[in-house]
Amino acid sequence: MKYPTGRKKRPIKQNRSNLGMTLESDLDVTNNYYLNNNIAVIHKKPTPIQVVNVNYPARNKAKITEAYYKTPSTTDYNGIYKGKYLDFDAKETSAKTSFPLRNIHEHQVEHLRMVKKHGGISFIIVHWKYHDKYFLLPTQIILKYWDNKKGRKSIPYSDFVSYGYEITFSYHPRLDYLKIIDKVYF
Amino acid sequence: MKYPTGRKKRPIKQNRSNLGMTLESDLDVTNNYYLNNNIAVIHKKPTPIQVVNVNYPARNKAKITEAYYKTPSTTDYNGIYKGKYLDFDAKETSAKTSFPLRNIHEHQVEHLRMVKKHGGISFIIVHWKYHDKYFLLPTQIILKYWDNKKGRKSIPYSDFVSYGYEITFSYHPRLDYLKIIDKVYF
Numbered sequence: 027m028k029y030p031t032g033r034k035k036r037p038i039k040q041n042r043s044n045l046g047m048t049l050e051s052d053l054d055v056t057n058n059y060y061l062n063n064n065i066a067v068i069h070k071k072p073t074p075i076q077v078v079n080v081n082y083p084a085r086n087k088a089k090i091t092e093a094y095y096k097t098p099s100t101t102d103y104n105g106i107y108k109g110k111y112l113d114f115d116a117k118e119t120s121a122k123t124s125f126p127l128r129n130i131h132e133h134q135v136e137h138l139r140m141v142k143k144h145g146g147i148s149f150i151i152v153h154w155k156y157h158d159k160y161f162l163l164p165t166q167i168i169l170k171y172w173d174n175k176k177g178r179k180s181i182p183y184s185d186f187v188s189y190g191y192e193i194t195f196s197y198h199p200r201l202d203y204l205k206i207i208d209k210v211y212f
Numbered sequence: 213m214k215y216p217t218g219r220k221k222r223p224i225k226q227n228r229s230n231l232g233m234t235l236e237s238d239l240d241v242t243n244n245y246y247l248n249n250n251i252a253v254i255h256k257k258p259t260p261i262q263v264v265n266v267n268y269p270a271r272n273k274a275k276i277t278e279a280y281y282k283t284p285s286t287t288d289y290n291g292i293y294k295g296k297y298l299d300f301d302a303k304e305t306s307a308k309t310s311f312p313l314r315n316i317h318e319h320q321v322e323h324l325r326m327v328k329k330h331g332g333i334s335f336i337i338v339h340w341k342y343h344d345k346y347f348l349l350p351t352q353i354i355l356k357y358w359d360n361k362k363g364r365k366s367i368p369y370s371d372f373v374s375y376g377y378e379i380t381f382s383y384h385p386r387l388d389y390l391k392i393i394d395k396v397y398f
Contacts, residue, residue, distance in 0.1 A: 061326070064329075066330070067323070067326045067327055067330055067332075069285065069286050071257045071258060072257060072258045072259065072260035072261065072282075073258065073261070073263075074258035075258065075259070075261045075263070075276065075279070077259075077261075077279075087280075088280070088281055089278065089279075089280060090261065090276065090278070090279040090280065090281070091277060091278065092275065092276070092277065093261070093263075093275075093276040093279055094273075094274070094275065094276065095274055095276070096258075099255065100255050104290060104291075105290075105297075106297040106299075106327060106330045106331065106332045107330070108330075108331070109296075109297070109330065109331030109332070110295075110297070111291075111292040111295070111296065111297040111332075113292075137253070140247070140253045141253055141292060143250075144252070144253055144292045144293070144294075144295065145292065145294070145295030146253075146292045146295070146297075
């Protein structure tokens with residue numbers, strides 16, 4: 027597949043362009059692989075929704091007719107790996123040089139902090155779409171920027187390269203982040 | 213508060229009748245207590261909902277106009293306590309002598325089994341409304357009945373009394389199930 031020269035600036039996801047996958051579905055596939063191969067039990071939490079109205083057009087079939095998305099009070103993913111509690115959030119960014127902290131809710135940062143404090147493994151996975159790279163970034167690096175109220179409101183890409191861990195995209199499993207957990211935490 | 217004699221059969225929840233609380237909200241209050249006192253980080257997962265239609269009547273305000281409840285693929289509660297992964301579901305029953313296994317989805321039982329296998333602490337909390345008692349029942353007792361395909365399709369109340377652990381209802385925290393986890397697992 028060839029694109030006109032005008033599109034050359036953005037790296038073309040050669041092998042993935044026809045899959046139409048997002049970070050969320052790549053992680054779902056990865057977590058299913060971990061589950062089916064008895065490696066870890068990690069699930070994405072459902073999106074929190076505030077239900078306002080429900081109809082019952084048919085027996086046993088509730089139809090929600092009014093509802094709203096709520097701000098999540100925790101991260102999206104958690105589970106157990108080698109007996110350890112593991113907790114993370116996944117984010118995508120189109121940014122080039124730094125990851126804006128407004129992409130993470132305050133509740134989520136505080137949750138990651140608490141998990142770390144209680145002896146769990148907590149981090150974020152960020153897909154840098156411009157660079158087409160995936161990084162696992164430990165909570166301590168997020169907190170370094172988050173807790174510095176006078177400092178910048180974003181984490182530089184160079185910090186992901188220096189203090190984060192790149193996750194290589196492959197097929198089976200798609201985003202093998204537990205390989206990094208093995209190296210860093212065990 | 214006095215009820216006419218006809219209602220005597222059901223034990224009257226003297227102190228709680230005016231609270232209108234359910235097991236879910238009692239556990240929410242308990243988990244908030246654990247969180248605020250830095251004891252554990254345990255949250256209820258959001259109810260899984262399949263969104264079919266969304267409208268945008270106002271800027272930045274998505275209104276879901278058609279959605280349906282989905283069968284949960286895991287349990288409702290998980291988190292970290294003393295560095296350990298903890299996972300459970302909460303159920304209420306009006307039954308008198310046995311807890312019907314149809315109250316638990318197959319996915320939930322398999323999830324509890326997996327968690328136990330990976331070194332986590334997994335169990336169910338059942339509120340027996342008739343007896344007005346709360347029990348924590350370890351996964352192994354559920355599996356004993358679940359895996360016996362020829363056997364009964366319910367867990368007798370007497371098993372909750374013999375092999376489970378009663379959680380006393382109090383005010384602060386309301387259902388102190390971690391006290392039992394301390395005794396049994398640590």
